[in-house]
Amino acid sequence: MPRTRRTKPLYLRGTFALHERPGRHFQIIWYDPERKRERSVSAGTSDLEAGRIAVDRLYLASNGGGAACPTCGQPVDRGNQLIAAIIADYLVGHGAGKSSADAIKARLAHVLQYIATLNDQAVHARSVNEAWISRFRGWLKTEPFTAGNKQKLRSPATVENSVVQLAAAMNWAREPVDFRPIPLKDLTNSPSYRADVATLASMFRYALASPRRSSLLAFLRLGVISWARPDAIMDASTEPRRGQWHSTARALSLNPVGRRQTRKYRATVPIPECVAWWLDEAKGPLVPLGLSKSTWRRMERALALPGEGQSGMRLIRRSVATLARKRLGEEHWIQGRIMLGHVQPTTSDIYAVTDPAHLGRALAVTTSLITEIESLTPGAFYRGFTALKNDPAEPSV
Numbered sequence: 001m002p003r004t005r006r007t008k009p010l011y012l013r014g015t016f017a018l019h020e021r022p023g024r025h026f027q028i029i030w031y032d033p034e035r036k037r038e039r040s041v042s043a044g045t046s047d048l049e050a051g052r053i054a055v056d057r058l059y060l061a062s063n064g065g066g067a068a069c070p071t072c073g074q075p076v077d078r079g080n081q082l083i084a085a086i087i088a089d090y091l092v093g094h095g096a097g098k099s100s101a102d103a104i105k106a107r108l109a110h111v112l113q114y115i116a117t118l119n120d121q122a123v124h125a126r127s128v129n130e131a132w133i134s135r136f137r138g139w140l141k142t143e144p145f146t147a148g149n150k151q152k153l154r155s156p157a158t159v160e161n162s163v164v165q166l167a168a169a170m171n172w173a174r175e176p177v178d179f180r181p182i183p184l185k186d187l188t189n190s191p192s193y194r195a196d197v198a199t200l201a202s203m204f205r206y207a208l209a210s211p212r213r214s215s216l217l218a219f220l221r222l223g224v225i226s227w228a229r230p231d232a233i234m235d236a237s238t239e240p241r242r243g244q245w246h247s248t249a250r251a252l253s254l255n256p257v258g259r260r261q262t263r264k265y266r267a268t269v270p271i272p273e274c275v276a277w278w279l280d281e282a283k284g285p286l287v288p289l290g291l292s293k294s295t296w297r298r299m300e301r302a303l304a305l306p307g308e309g310q311s312g313m314r315l316i317r318r319s320v321a322t323l324a325r326k327r328l329g330e331e332h333w334i335q336g337r338i339m340l341g342h343v344q345p346t347t348s349d350i351y352a353v354t355d356p357a358h359l360g361r362a363l364a365v366t367t368s369l370i371t372e373i374e375s376l377t378p379g380a381f382y383r384g385f386t387a388l389k390n391d392p393a394e395p396s397v
Contacts, residue, residue: 006019007019007020010026010048010051011048011051011052011055013055013056013059014030014059015030015031016028016029016030016055016058016059017029017030017055018043018051018052018054018055024042024046025042025043025044025045025046026042026043026045026046026048026051026054027040027041027042027043028040028041028042028043028051028054028055028058030058041058043055053092056088056089056092057092057093060089060092060093080124080125080126080175081124081125081173081175082122082123082124082125083111083115083123083124083125083128083166084112084115084121084123086125086169086170086172086173086175087108087111087112087166087169089173090108090168090169090172090173091104091105091108093172094169094172100231104165107161107162107164107165107166108162108165108166108169110140110159110162111136111162111165111166113143114136114139114140117139125170125173125175125176126175126176126178128166128170128178128179129178129179130178130179130180132179133163133179136162136163137159137160137163140154140159140162141153141154141156141159155187156182156187157184157187160181160182160184160187161184163179163181163182164181164184167179167181190318191309191310191311191312191314191315191318192310193305193306193310193311193315194315194318194319194322194323195305195311195315195316195319196319196323197323197369197372197373197376198376199303199305199319200220200224200316200319200369200373201372201373201376201377201380202303202377203220203299203303204217204220204373204377204379204380205376205377205380206299206302206303207220207299208377208379208380213295214289215287215288215289215290215291215295216291216295216296216299217380218286218287218288219233219234219287219291219313219316220316220380221275221278221380221381222236222286222287223316223317223320224316224320224366224369224370224373224381225252225269225271225272225275225366225370226252226254226269226271226339227269227317227320227321227324227336227339227340227366228254228266228269228317229264229266229314229317229341230313230314230317231264232254232255232266233286233287234285234287234290234291235254235256236252236254236285236286236287237256237284237285237286238279238282238283238284238286239284239285241257242256242257242258243256243257244256244257245279245282247276247279247280250270250271250272250273250276251268251269251270251271252268252269252271252279253266253268254266254267254268254269254341255267255268261344264341265341265342265344266341267338267339267340267341269339269359270359270360270362270363270366272363272366272367272370274367274370274371274381274382275370275381275382277383278381291313293313296312296313317340320366320369321336321340323365323369324336324339324362324365324366324369327365327368328361328362328365332361332362335359335361335362336362336365338359338362339359339362
C-alpha cells in the first residue's frame, strides 16, 4: 500500500516542523542526528500560534539546533543572528509567562513591522547600529495608531521603549549592541495630576457600586496598601509557592520567588493590620480577573478625571506617594522611597537583613490613608461591605 504523502508543514524552524493531524493536536516532527531517524511529539494544542511557540521551545531546548545552553537556557552565540529570529526566541525563552509579556511583545512588534517595510528584510544583529536605530525611531514616530476613534502619534518615550526592548533581546541572545538607547527619564513627562483623599474615596465608591467591579476594587485596595506599580499589583498573589504573602510578619513581597528583580525594583512592604485579613482570606491572585484598561477608562469618565494620560492606572501610586511625602516629611521620606522600590538593598543589607517593620512611619501613613478613605467610603477596606447598588449595564471585568 503506498505511503500517504506528508502535508506541507504549518510552521518550520530549523529541522522542526509543525504538522496538522485531523481531529487531534498538532504534531512536531524533526530529524534526530544522534538516533539517525525522525522523531515526533505532540504539540499539545490545535491552535496555530500556540503550536508555533511549542516548536520554538523545542528548537531552543535542542542541542542539535545549537540554540540553548543546557545550563542557563540562554541561546548560544551563533554570531550575527537574524533580528526576527532573536525576537522570536526572546519572546519564547524570556518574555513568555511574565506579567509584562504583552508589553514586551507589543514593543518588539514595532521592530518587526519596521523590518517588514524594508527592501532587504534579512536584518542581522550586527547591521543594527546607531544609524539603523535612528531610521527606526523616525519611522515609528510618524506611524500613527488608533486609540478609540482617534488616530495618534506615539510619544518619544513609547518609541524608545521599543529600542530598549530590542537591546534587551539582543543582550539575551548574546549579540553585541552597537547602539545606545536614550534614557527614558530624559523623554518622559510625568503626569502632574494627583488625586486627593476625597477623590480616592470616590474611586472606591464607584468600584463598590457594582459586584462586577470587584477587580477594580481589588486593584484600588492593593494600590493604596502597597504603593506598588500596576504590573506588580496584577502579579501579586497569596499562593504559597510564590512566597509573597508573609502573614505572620504582615509583609508582602511584591517580587515573587523565582522572578529576577529588574530595574523597576519590587520592594517588600509592611501591611497594616486593619487590612491583613483580606490577604489572609485571599486564595491566589489578589486581582484574580485582572483589570482591563477599558474598565479603568469607564471610571475616569464617570468621575470626570482628567484624561490624556493624567489619570491612568499609575494614578494610585503617584497620589499615595504625594500624600505620604507630605505626611512623612523630608526627614523620613527615605521610608517612602523604600516602599516605592526606588531605594534598593545594598551588600550590607545581606549581612543585616532588612525588616519591613522598620518602615513604621510609612506604615502609619498608609494606615491613616486607609482610615480616611474608609470613613468617606465605608467598605473600601474593612470587612462586611456590600455593593451600594447593582448596575446591570456594567460589563463584566
